[in-house]
Amino acid sequence: MVIPESRSELLSWLNATLDLNYTKIEQCGTGAAYCQVIDSIYHDLPMAKVNFQGSSEYDYMKNYKILQAGFTRHKITRNIPVDRLVKCRFQDNLEFLQWIKKYWMENKDETEYDPIAGRSSSMNRGLSTATPTTKTVGRTSVSTTKKIEPRNALPSTDPNRKKSSNLHNPRLRGTNSSSTSGINKEVYDLKSQVASLSEELEEYQIVNEGLESERNFYFNKLREIEILAQSSMDILNSKGTSGTDNIDVTSLLKQVQEILYSTEEGFKIPDDNDENDENIQPSTVLETPRKEDISMLDEETF
Known part of the structure; x- marks a missing residue:
C-alpha cells in the first residue's frame, strides 16, 4: 500500500519543481501550479494565459479551462473537481496535488524545463521566487570585492587570464x-x-469533408430524379397524349419518393425527426392526379 505524502513533502516537491515559494496547499486552488506541472511534462500549455496572481474564482476558472484542455488533448481521463478546488480548501487540493505528483513521476522525461521562463508573461511578471534574492546577494558580494582592491594594483598582462575573468x-x-x-x-x-x-x-x-459529402449526396438525388423525369417525358413525347396510359403515375411518384427518402449505408435517422416523419401521410402524397394535371406534363421542361 502506497503511503500518501505529507503536506510538507508535497510543498517541497512543488516549490523545487516549479521554483515557487508556496507555503500552503490551499494556494494550489488557483489552478496555476497544476497547469505548469502538466506543462513541464508536455511543453504545450499556453502558460502566457495562466494567471498566477488571480484573486477570484473567476480568474481560477480560466486556469482550470486551460488545464482541462490539456487533459483532453493528452487523453488524461482523471476528473478535475473544479467546483471544489476553486474554493481553495486544504483537503480537496491535497488529494489532487497528490495525484498530480504521481502522474508527473510516471510521465515526466529527462527533458529540462525552465519554470521561470514559462511564467514570464505580462500577468505573471511580478511573481516572486527565491531566485531574485540569490542574484542580489551575488551582485553585492562582487561590489564589495571591487572596493577592497588597491587603487594602485596593476592590470594583468596575461591574455589568457583576461579571457577567463570575462567568462x-x-x-x-x-x-x-x-x-x-x-x-x-x-x-x-x-x-x-x-x-x-x-x-x-x-x-x-x-466540417469541410462533411459539407462535401452532403453536397454529393443531394446532387445524386437530383440526378436520379432528373433521369426518371426525362425517361417519362420521352415516353410521353414518343406516344403523344395516349402515352399517359402507359405511365403508372402512382408508381412514378413512389420512385421519386424512394429517391428523396433514401439514405446512405450506415446512416441513422435521428430520433427527434421520427415524430415529424410519422405525421406525413403517404396516402395524401401518392394520391392519383387528375387528368388535367397529367396533361400539363407536356408543357413542362426539365
Whole structure:
C-alpha cells in the first residue's frame, strides 16, 4: 500500500519543481501550479494565459479551462473537481496535488524545463521566487570585492587570464541567462499558437469533408430524379397524349419518393425527426392526379 505524502513533502516537491515559494496547499486552488506541472511534462500549455496572481474564482476558472484542455488533448481521463478546488480548501487540493505528483513521476522525461521562463508573461511578471534574492546577494558580494582592491594594483598582462575573468563575469552570465529566457518564452508562445491553429485547422477539415459529402449526396438525388423525369417525358413525347396510359403515375411518384427518402449505408435517422416523419401521410402524397394535371406534363421542361 502506497503511503500518501505529507503536506510538507508535497510543498517541497512543488516549490523545487516549479521554483515557487508556496507555503500552503490551499494556494494550489488557483489552478496555476497544476497547469505548469502538466506543462513541464508536455511543453504545450499556453502558460502566457495562466494567471498566477488571480484573486477570484473567476480568474481560477480560466486556469482550470486551460488545464482541462490539456487533459483532453493528452487523453488524461482523471476528473478535475473544479467546483471544489476553486474554493481553495486544504483537503480537496491535497488529494489532487497528490495525484498530480504521481502522474508527473510516471510521465515526466529527462527533458529540462525552465519554470521561470514559462511564467514570464505580462500577468505573471511580478511573481516572486527565491531566485531574485540569490542574484542580489551575488551582485553585492562582487561590489564589495571591487572596493577592497588597491587603487594602485596593476592590470594583468596575461591574455589568457583576461579571457577567463570575462567568462566568469556575473554580469555577462546574467545577460546570457536573460536573453535565453526571452528566446525560450518566444518559442513557447509560438508552439502554443501552432498547437491552437492545428486544432482549428483539423476542425475545419472535418466540417469541410462533411459539407462535401452532403453536397454529393443531394446532387445524386437530383440526378436520379432528373433521369426518371426525362425517361417519362420521352415516353410521353414518343406516344403523344395516349402515352399517359402507359405511365403508372402512382408508381412514378413512389420512385421519386424512394429517391428523396433514401439514405446512405450506415446512416441513422435521428430520433427527434421520427415524430415529424410519422405525421406525413403517404396516402395524401401518392394520391392519383387528375387528368388535367397529367396533361400539363407536356408543357413542362426539365
